[in-house]
Amino acid sequence: MPRKPRAEYESGLYHVTARGNRREAIFVHDTDWRRYLALVGRVTIWNRWRCLTYCLMSNHVHLLIETRTPNLGFGMQRLQGTYAQSFNSHHDQVGHLFQGRYWATRIESDAQLWVTAAYIASNPVEAGLVRVAAAWPWSSHAAILDETGPPWLDRNRLLEYFADTGGDPLKRYADFTEAYANLKGLSL
Incomplete structure (x- = not known):
């Protein structure tokens, strides 16, 4: 049975995440990270999105995307599909790179956006990859x-x-992200 299409909105604001299949790495070499960011840029421009912030981790990604038309699904399909094909080709692999479809949470308030932006910024610190998010x-x-x-x-x-x-x-952004990190016992 086919999946129901996701609800999309004019001028929607979304926290988008996608994770590697079996939580495996979706970035192996620096060229992979750069290739994905280049694709984010192209898809952002093609779809007339606004990418407000992002964070790539070894096995998942976070994007804060504002759409102007209800085209998040189309754009994410293009982004994830193109990257998966490229990754598999460059690493001589076959099969799924991503675990199912991407996740998208609609941002419905400024407070939710503030927390989401701080959460995205603090991801590598929470994972113990760096001491400061920058x-x-x-x-x-x-x-x-x-x-x-x-x-x-x-x-x-x-x-x-x-x-x-x-x-x-x-x-205000810097102070809020730092306060968020302090609440979580981190430092930005």
């Missing part, structure tokens, strides 16, 4: 803090959500 090379956290990053990363859009309550949105 040191993880496969996350947008450092790029958000120091205004670098690929052109498809919409840092300004992310910071708009942190500007709604006044004050410097970058400071």
